[in-house]
Amino acid sequence: MYRYDEFDHDFVKARVAEFSDQVQRRLAGEITEDQFRPLRLMNGVYLQLHAYMLRIAVPYGTLNSRQLRMLGHIARKYDKGYGHFTTRQNIQFNWPALSDIPAILADLASVEMHAIQTSGNCIRNVTADHFAGAAADEVADPRPYAEILRQWSSVHPEFSYLPRKFKIAVTGAERDRAAIQTHDIGLHLKKNAAGELGFAVYVGGGQGRTPMVAKKIRDFLPEAELLSYCTAILRVYNLYGRRDNKYKARIKILVHETGVEEITRQIEAEWQELKDAELKLPDADIQAINAYFAPPALPDRPEGDAQVKQARLDSKSFSEWLDQNVITHRHPDYAAVTISLKGIGEVPGDASDSQMEAVADIAEKYAFDELRVSHEQNLILPHVARADLKAVHDALVEIDLATANSNLISDIISCPGLDYCALATARSIPVAQEISRRFASLERQREIGELKLKISGCINACGHHHVGHIGILGVEKKGSELYQVTLGGSADENTSVGEIIGRGFSSEEITDAIEQIVDTYLGLRLNPSERFIDAYRRVGPAPFKEALYAGETKAA
Amino acid sequence: MKVLTANRLSDGIAVWYADGGWAETVSRADIAHDKAAEDRLEAIGAAAAANNEVVDVNLIDVTVINGVVEPVRLREKIRAAGPTIRTDIGKQASPAPARAA
Numbered sequence: 001m002y003r004y005d006e007f008d009h010d011f012v013k014a015r016v017a018e019f020s021d022q023v024q025r026r027l028a029g030e031i032t033e034d035q036f037r038p039l040r041l042m043n044g045v046y047l048q049l050h051a052y053m054l055r056i057a058v059p060y061g062t063l064n065s066r067q068l069r070m071l072g073h074i075a076r077k078y079d080k081g082y083g084h085f086t087t088r089q090n091i092q093f094n095w096p097a098l099s100d101i102p103a104i105l106a107d108l109a110s111v112e113m114h115a116i117q118t119s120g121n122c123i124r125n126v127t128a129d130h131f132a133g134a135a136a137d138e139v140a141d142p143r144p145y146a147e148i149l150r151q152w153s154s155v156h157p158e159f160s161y162l163p164r165k166f167k168i169a170v171t172g173a174e175r176d177r178a179a180i181q182t183h184d185i186g187l188h189l190k191k192n193a194a195g196e197l198g199f200a201v202y203v204g205g206g207q208g209r210t211p212m213v214a215k216k217i218r219d220f221l222p223e224a225e226l227l228s229y230c231t232a233i234l235r236v237y238n239l240y241g242r243r244d245n246k247y248k249a250r251i252k253i254l255v256h257e258t259g260v261e262e263i264t265r266q267i268e269a270e271w272q273e274l275k276d277a278e279l280k281l282p283d284a285d286i287q288a289i290n291a292y293f294a295p296p297a298l299p300d301r302p303e304g305d306a307q308v309k310q311a312r313l314d315s316k317s318f319s320e321w322l323d324q325n326v327i328t329h330r331h332p333d334y335a336a337v338t339i340s341l342k343g344i345g346e347v348p349g350d351a352s353d354s355q356m357e358a359v360a361d362i363a364e365k366y367a368f369d370e371l372r373v374s375h376e377q378n379l380i381l382p383h384v385a386r387a388d389l390k391a392v393h394d395a396l397v398e399i400d401l402a403t404a405n406s407n408l409i410s411d412i413i414s415c416p417g418l419d420y421c422a423l424a425t426a427r428s429i430p431v432a433q434e435i436s437r438r439f440a441s442l443e444r445q446r447e448i449g450e451l452k453l454k455i456s457g458c459i460n461a462c463g464h465h466h467v468g469h470i471g472i473l474g475v476e477k478k479g480s481e482l483y484q485v486t487l488g489g490s491a492d493e494n495t496s497v498g499e500i501i502g503r504g505f506s507s508e509e510i511t512d513a514i515e516q517i518v519d520t521y522l523g524l525r526l527n528p529s530e531r532f533i534d535a536y537r538r539v540g541p542a543p544f545k546e547a548l549y550a551g552e553t554k555a556a
Numbered sequence: 557m558k559v560l561t562a563n564r565l566s567d568g569i570a571v572w573y574a575d576g577g578w579a580e581t582v583s584r585a586d587i588a589h590d591k592a593a594e595d596r597l598e599a600i601g602a603a604a605a606a607n608n609e610v611v612d613v614n615l616i617d618v619t620v621i622n623g624v625v626e627p628v629r630l631r632e633k634i635r636a637a638g639p640t641i642r643t644d645i646g647k648q649a650s651p652a653p654a655r656a657a
Contacts, residue, residue: 027566029608047612049635050646052568080645095645097567347641418631419639427634429641479629 001062001370002147002292004112011154012109015116019043020102027099040098042122043105044115048422051095055118056108060128060146060170061089061373061380065360068371070111072356078104083356085341085349087413087464088167089127089373090118094420116154121162123153123234127169129177130374133295134336134382136328140197142172142189144289145226148281152227159234163241164249166234167206174493179375181205181214181495182467184251185233190220197223203233203263204255207461211497212252217264223286225271228279232270236263296368296383301333304386311390318393320442321404326389335386337367339379339396340403340411344440345433348414349377351401358399366392376413378406408445409453409518410436413464417457417474418481424457426474426481427507431455434511439518448518451532452490467491469533470517471498472510483510487517487544488536501541502549513548520547559585559618559625560597561635562610570635570647571610572625573600578610581647582636583624588615 004012019039026036040046044055056071063071071091075083078100079093086092096104108114117124126146133141149168153159159166171178172189180186186202199221205214221229237251240258255263312319325338339359342348351359363371363381366388372380384392396402405411412435415421417428432455439445454468458475465471471486482504489498505513518532520543525535536544559582560573571578572585579585588594594615601613617628627633638646 026608032608033565033605033611047563047568049631050568050570050638051563099566418634419641424631427630427640429639433641476630481630 041119044118063371065364068360072353075353130372142170176493179491204252206252209459211466215260228274301385301387324404325406337381338406409451413454415463425476428455428457558615562613
């Protein structure tokens, strides 16, 4: 993985010193809250309901065990013994004292981490496929390009005060696991007919109160022009993006209001001025960054096949975990493992200090010291020898992280909601927990098959409800929590925005409603291989509306 | 009925104005029963913010049940107690109401 060079170390160290001084001046009353707020936000410090919240960047979701161990240490020493992994592959701590934040940032810097640009109207943490570098279907590892974008976008003077925040995602496979079409810029790394690497470029995706699927504006951008083209996009956005209304300030609105054809013309015209010039990436630089992401040497371990076969016979729970949480690796003797942070009835994305440390130990012992955070709020061990899968499984059982529910209905994305968040209008975590408990039976979950359920506690859609096969949006209505259901969303290579199915449900009704939707699907699917999303796209909302509201005289 | 709430500058912990200081629990917060009392609390809040004791100062609606002050809105109930999903943490985890200056 990427290692800080001298410049990176100096830069992060200088920022820690600068922000520490700002914190001290704030605590001493030398600067006001109005002056301090933008400074703390630039350093990932929010104020939530109960306390401050610190959001720490995990660049493109990649961590090593030393870093995860440090996150566990921070959870224990400065917080309440846990952290929350987010849908942007970051981690949040919910209880740090402002006076401790300089020490936390110094600890983070010691393991090459920081909280810079995890908030504010700038280019945020660039996200990537969590199986990058491991997946069998990958054309090339997207992370070197995410790292190039990170270096380019860090305190970029021209793009530090954009109309609104800006999110970029990169995938290196046809199958999109990074939800690129829901981002301001989505990049699909691929090869052209000549075998050269480049990107399909998508612009203007986003969720929030106005969900939009990104539009493809270029089918193939040579890799060397990554920065010149992204600069052209950001320039057009920075110039024409609305600043009069924060709800209309994202690039998706500009793309929508300008039209794809015209904005493509503007971007291409800007790019003509920039291409083949100083922003063109020299091949040597691309190779240098690529070298940081060279895969670990994976010795052949052919004994894995026989061992996995035997372990399957010995243990039903191992066999189920293998089926659900383990995917094919590009090396036949290896696999990529999803560590579910979605234990039945648990808080999606939360991990305790001791779990973080234990997972770090497992990664060090069995996974070449590599870890990933997925945007689906799970952890990933990207390279595990099949011969070690049983040992990894057993170690995960010890720390209650072996739930075999990846991609099933209890593998729920949920924002923190009103239990923590100052913006939330309803709770989301308790809804996730109750649904998880209702569908606790793994046998039943497997019978239902792949089902992406996503919950947000307000219209800002941090829980990605718009692109859930089943999405739940919590709102406040007449002083109570009300949950609106959308169906048919998806965040893969066939991204779609879900449709509101009808009137919302109270907190007492919502789990029954979800069960009714699932039962309706089970009753109408053509066969067990027709996934929920496929069946919904075939039949549309009518059967689900009928099941949910048939008894009512008036469905709003 | 309203009480004055904020978050303490140094650690961000939710606090309520009570008895001439900022308490870590809502239960004994000073209640404003009329507009004049609300104005007085608001002035206290503005001064405390200007004095860098607290941030994000707000008046919130409350009721009194068995002599104990309780916020009306769910958001404020959760601020006063802690996350509903982790009753082992936050103010709800403390056996007795803590008081702070």
